[in-house]
Amino acid sequence: MSRALLIVDVQNDFTEGGALPVTGGDAVASAISAHLAAHAGDYELIIASRDWHDADGDNGGHFDEEPDYIDSWPVHCVAGSDGADYDPLLVTDAITHHVRKGQGAPAYSMFEGVTESGETVGGLLSAAGILSADVVGLATDHCVRASALDAIAHGVQVRVLTDLVAGVAAEPSATALAELAHAGAALADSGAA
Numbered sequence: 001m002s003r004a005l006l007i008v009d010v011q012n013d014f015t016e017g018g019a020l021p022v023t024g025g026d027a028v029a030s031a032i033s034a035h036l037a038a039h040a041g042d043y044e045l046i047i048a049s050r051d052w053h054d055a056d057g058d059n060g061g062h063f064d065e066e067p068d069y070i071d072s073w074p075v076h077c078v079a080g081s082d083g084a085d086y087d088p089l090l091v092t093d094a095i096t097h098h099v100r101k102g103q104g105a106p107a108y109s110m111f112e113g114v115t116e117s118g119e120t121v122g123g124l125l126s127a128a129g130i131l132s133a134d135v136v137g138l139a140t141d142h143c144v145r146a147s148a149l150d151a152i153a154h155g156v157q158v159r160v161l162t163d164l165v166a167g168v169a170a171e172p173s174a175t176a177l178a179e180l181a182h183a184g185a186a187l188a189d190s191g192a193a
């Protein structure tokens with residue numbers, strides 16, 4: 001058994017009441033916590049990411065007062081703010097590594113992030129000999145998509161737990177899941193995982 005759980009961006013700004021909320025974000029946070037309560041022991045590594053942007057500047061065009069919601073966004077997940085913190089519905093006790101991404105530049109994939117001591121997700125997976133990873137979190141059509149694609153590119157067998165993700169928009173989210181399946185990811189319900 002050398003499986004990792006990758007928890008993408010379950011943060012206040014991406015759940016209900018946040019700056020850039022995903023409908024169903026709170027429900028996903030709770031469902032991931034239930035999954036952890038039952039299955040944390042199944043994972044050798046449990047890595048969670050947080051979008052973590054600079055308060056000054058536009059973070060490489062990532063922030064825009066008139067966002068297109070494709071490449072530019074309202075201000076969100078400013079480092080150290082309440083919006084950047086994990087949603088309180090996510091129980092974080094079992095998380096083994098925390099990575100932050102997006103300081104000064106857009107970073108959709110958690111593979112672009114680093115831990116406090118500078119470790120990357122790819123480095124952590126390689127060092128632990130991880131062969132497979134379950135991917136969960138927010139948002140399906142952006143950071144989950146990018147993180148899962150990078151996990152596949154890293155060479156691990158990826159499974160997206162489709163009841164533990166939520167997207168910004170329905171159609172791009174469906175497209176993202178189809179793209180991930182085409183790239184080799186398995187799509188599964190956490191109950192069947």
Ligand SMILES: [Zn+2]
Binds near residue numbers: 062076077106
């Ligand atoms: Zn961001």
